[in-house]
Amino acid sequence: MTEEDLEHIAHGYRQFVAEAEPTSPLYADLARHVAASPAVLGFLAELPTGKRQPNLLFAALQFLGGAPADGLDLERRITEDGDRVREVLLTRATQTNEPARCGALLPVLAQLDGPLTLIEVGTSAGLCLYPDRYGYDYDGVRVGPTGSVRIRVETSGNVPVPQRVPEVVARIGIDLNPLDPADPGDRAWLRALVWPGPAAEERLARLEAAAEVAAAEPPTVLRGDLVDRLPDALEFAAPGSTVVVMHTAVLPYVPRDARARFADAVGGLPVRWLAQEPPGAVPGTGERPAGGWGREFVVSLDSRPLARSAPHGGRLEWLVGGLEASGT
Ligand SMILES: C[S@@+](CC[C@H](N)C(=O)[O-])C[C@H]1O[C@@H](n2cnc3c(N)ncnc32)[C@H](O)[C@@H]1O
Incomplete structure (x- = not known):
């Protein structure tokens, strides 16, 4: 040394x-x-x-x-x-699983033609695969079931807050090292990944509640690399559904050449591609017309930036043009 x-x-x-x-x-x-x-x-x-x-x-x-x-x-x-x-x-590895990120994904998912098959790459314990099972509060506007998982979102810009959650008919997760939401050791590790601070209590409660949801109705989980396992995941898509390949906070962990191969692979498939990642991680999301992105994540659909969000969810700013420009 x-x-x-x-x-x-x-x-x-x-x-x-x-x-x-x-x-x-x-x-x-x-x-x-x-x-x-x-x-x-x-x-x-x-x-x-x-x-x-x-x-x-x-x-x-x-x-x-x-x-x-x-x-x-x-x-x-x-x-x-x-x-x-x-x-x-x-x-162990850093595999923070934050269901509050669904608050940024829901306005996009709700506008796609349903029913939906969700394929989440980099799924960790799969807690972002249940956007239809969580309850949301967008500046006081409530959406979704009144269960134990509550996700509050402060909005700015013209966020298309949906009236209802989408219908999800298949949930498939891919991860190099999937965590099991029913396993006490994996659950303890997920809790240990939450940073101590003012938001920790709320995050920990939500994590436990979301892990219960996932453990009660486990997704199909494929172990392996997001590029290698994507074709296998498609085999589990529900017939007649719109297939959404989605990911949040995953691409920073993926080497640049593999990111490019992943973008090529998804771009060549008959799927919608929903991402919530740091600026530039998805091709076409590195530029913002005015001001910088700061530490925010970019929510994009089919490579088109729609919104920016706080990295762990909780804040969502819709960009001018939003979904109309994306042709959903
Ligand atoms: C920070 S966690 C995010 C988990 C979840 N998407 C969320 O936002 O709550 C990143 C996850 O990506 C997974 N991952 C990283 N590189 C991967 C790859 N090449 N293929 C599949 N999964 C990968 C990690 O194992 C980890 O579970």
């Missing part, structure tokens, strides 16, 4: 401080401490490169014994319990 390795890891943690500050001041503090701690940086440097990042380390610690109280507590736990932390880092 060289000084350069340690500095590289410290740099990643310093960058994470700004990302975490608005939603999780505790994680921002922990990241600051790690960036300045030779002991923790040394521990991380012994791990493979994809296993050193802040959100994975902090989730592993939450999984094992709750979030550290502060930087000193984090350092003590890594010194005293390093083997168990290492094992979780090596066997």
Whole structure:
């Protein structure tokens, strides 16, 4: 391990401080401490490169014994319990599953000709495959069943808030490492991935409720890469349905060449392609006429940007032109 390795890891943690500050001041503090701690940086440097990042380390610690109280507590736990932390880092991955993202997908799904087959690539535990089972509140306008999963969305622009949820007749998920919403260990890992902060309580409650929905009516799950398994997924589409290939917060994990192959594959199929991803991850979604995208995600249909959304859902801004321009 060289000084350069340690500095590289410290740099990643310093960058994470700004990302975490608005939603999780505790994680921002922990990241600051790690960036300045030779002991923790040394521990991380012994791990493979994809296993050193802040959100994975902090989730592993939450999984094992709750979030550290502060930087000193984090350092003590890594010194005293390093083997168990290492094992979780090596066997788990960042697979945050946030059903609130359905609040940004619903206005688009509801305008497509139904019934719908949903094929979600990068599905994690499949919690975004149930947009028809959740209840929504778009600035006070309620949509969907009044069950235990409630998704609040602040809107701006001309969001086409639907009057009802779409009919979904088949749900298929693809993931390199699917999580099982009925498995207590996977559920505990999903909880550990939620950052501590003002929104955590609401997110955790929603996660539990959505996992119950998914466990009661499991989707068809295919393990493997999104490009390789897409043809297999199509075999499970319901006859006569509109097939929607969808994904949220997945493409940042996919290497550029594989992203391009995925875009080519989806573009050549008789399906609709719904994405909620960082700007530019889907071809044609990198530009915004005025202003920047900031940290927002872009909601796109068939490569056409329709809206921008908060990365974990909760806010949705419709772009001028919206769905009319997309020809749904
Ligand atoms: C951040 S999670 C997002 C989960 C879910 N889409 C959501 O928004 O709540 C990203 C998921 O993509 C999966 N993933 C990453 N690369 C993949 C690939 N090449 N093929 C299939 N799944 C992949 C990961 O395993 C992980 O479960």
